[in-house]
Amino acid sequence: MNGEELTEQETALYDRQIRVWGADAQRRLSKSHILVYGMKGTVAEFCKNIVLAGVGSVTLVDDRAVTEEALSANFLILPDENLYHGKTLAEVCCDSLKEFNPMVHVSVEKGDISTFGVEFFEKFDVVVISCCSLAKKKLINQKCRKLPKRIAFYTVDCRGSCGEIFVDLQDYKYSKKKLEETVECQLEYPSFEDAIAVPWKVLPKRVSKLYFAMRVIEQFEDIEGRNAGQTSIADLPIVLKLRKELCETNSVSESQIPDAVLERLLTDTSEYPPVCAIIGGILGQEVIKAISGKGDPLKNFFFFDAMDGKGLIEDISKP
């Protein structure tokens, strides 16, 4: 794993995926370090995927205790109180993840991620955060962007039948084969803060309603000082008012953000396992692409809604 060639063990284990992305990409994966924050069902899926893929290391951060709710959608947590008593979510998940691939180094970092300094993030190639407030997302994104080293930054959130992924690869150069030629590509990604600041008016009309709805809920949680996902149907009146204000400020019609979508996002805050699998899979693929430098990465939001079954990409950046 440390030499240039893949070991025999790696070649045997990774045979089927090497046939997808090549030995070179596999080598790069084995040298990569991923930081993951917020160990809910979707992130559990994501971690499973990248551990199986054979990344170098995965560092988990989540000091919350194991709860009933966590047990229901997170297959990394075995419902044996003896096993999880006194342990944090990250610790329990860490134990399970190690089993999937002994060649991957899985560990836990304790503490409040908002207080970790920029030097801490420098150790990583990829940072994935979930269950974060608006403020935390911006903060961590900024820390990643401060470093000379380019760190790939992702946020992921699943609420009921919906899921959202945000991608920030900063200035990303990669090459790909088109017919017989190798084509050099370059993409410029906005930070999370800059992306959501893009005025709604300039966005194409057919941008997913989910994008706007998530922003409304995000604002609401921020204003009310709520934790991510800490909402209920009782919040609907205030949320609708907030929608009105935001739409007015942005000069767009309120019909862009139907009541029904907001209702769903407010009430179905717990994770729905099929959606976790789907979002965790898409996110896994994206991170593998970014590390290996192979394949067009998605830019910059991905949405899935089980209601209509569409999984779509939205490019939310300054035109």
Add this chain to the structure above:
Amino acid sequence: MASEEQLSAIKRAKVLMVGAGGIGCELLKTLALSGFQDIHIIDMDTIEVSNLNRQFLFRQYHVGQSKAKVARDAVLRFKPNISITPYHANVKESRFNVDFFKEFDVVLNGLDNLDARRHVNRLCLAADVPLVESGTTGFLGQVTVHLKGKTECYECQPKPAPKTYPVCTITSTPSKFVHCIVWAKDLLFAKLFGDKNQENDLNVRSSDTANPSEHSEDVFECRKDEDIEQYGRRVYDHVFGHNIEVALSNEETWKNRNKPRPIYSKDILHVKMTKENGDTEKDCATGDVSAMSSLSLKNPQDVWSLAENSRVFLEALRLFFSKRGKEIGNLTFDKDNQLAVEFVTAAANIRASSFGIPLHSLFEAKGIAGNIVHAVATTNAIIAGLIVIEAIKVLKKDNNSYRMTYCLEHPSRKLLLMPVEPYEPNKSCYVCSETPLSLEVNTRHSKLRDFVEKIVKGKLGMNFPVIMQGASILYEVGEDLEDDMVAIYAANLEKALSELPSPVTSGTVLTVEDLQQEFSCSVNIKHREEFDEEKEPDGMVLSGWVEAPADKDNNKPNGNGESTSNALPSEEIQEDEKDVEIQETSEGTENVTGKKRKLSEVDESRNQKKPEKLDVDDEDDELVISDDWESLTKKKRV
């Protein structure tokens, strides 16, 4: 997200999963987390190392154990109070009959071969149980829903036939590496290590008409006083040297083709082969006997030189005879047999070299020879999530909401996951719409056996057929048949169709049934005198059964395997010369045309949308319709 009604439908449901592999592991996990409490799972395979990169319920120490059983145990660890019943068995077994299938509310397939899928499709139709089909290859995947009478069945859209190559391409005029692999695997390897009694085209083409005293048989038999190295070189020189010279003598063949060059071992390997000092003959990782290890060739991704390939060829042959002599005469190529893979790679490469075709690494050769499907965990996870979503719709009998969903590698109109409404059944599908078929055959020459093997079992996918003409049974299989009937049927097999006790001639209608699949169809017989040997080698042409064309140029190392994906519509390429069924390929690409009517157009009453909680902005609600598929595939080809 779940309403009370949904939750209780899930809790009560009895689900059958067929397949506990890549999709199966992800699916079982997601079903368990989603609240399903009674799951049955059938899988005949045992766990292999190459599974572990994605079949995450399995560990290294499980290698060799039953997938269905280990998957069950693994899921019970995090969901202890549900019922999972594993069957380490082949889904085609007679116990999995229509009554068995009837017990389930929905059947979920996670299979990797066309044969089993067709079988399950028929049983689900017979049992009238909804089927959710799926498949993945690399980054592509899809999920489809099949309800009898309401949507297409799995076989309404024909799936591509296994890829075949004309005999002469393989034996005389290869132009692609895959041709060399097929030669090395199905001809040379089979000739040297397989059943000596099997007909082998290597005989036919290698006979030396100029020297009739030397029978081609002798060439491949090791002589009594010959040591293995001499034997090896003799075989080498015969197939790569002598046979090529014989082929070259036929000027006609090479008029418009590049001529191959004969290769002789003495020119490539200057010294007598001796074992390298101090090297182990065993592959460290697996402990298998290996020529690569013996020759210190470490990296399976390296493309060996002609000399290296020649060394591997001779060393592999030597190792087979010296270490695995007992197996010779019984071996068939197995991609997990390291020595076999090395031999086939080397042989194919030497032949390729002779014909000016680029050489390939062992890794690539193994993929082609072994029909390996490339696979990653993420696609399987996504597909599993989509399967569960469809399964829940099925349980809720949410007819208007069923979708076929395609997981794309490159977005199409912003979509990576693309839902499409299912189509209504194909009225000329011989499986679900009972359309009769026609068979052109020479009833005086072709035997009943040919009909049974090539048509009934081969094309129609029946396992235990009953063939009748009117009320007379011409042939059947069964355990409780009386001896005299068995004798009659055995005799019938060897008779020409027109000579059968109930003669089969032009105009005869045969009824063909598989009682286990509860599937029956009619075949109208039409007599025809002549058949083209190259184009119609079976001497029988079945029609009314639309066979999708196989992809002629599909020789990419990764694309050749029997893929599980029906991801995209196939392209139009025709395979003219059908021949020996040598390889299987990616199996299912839907021939989606714009002509079919979608469900919502068919039934007026179904068209009334139920008042939905969601505000549906029609403008925005673009479900991709079939007309776009043509342009989609064109984009994909770039």
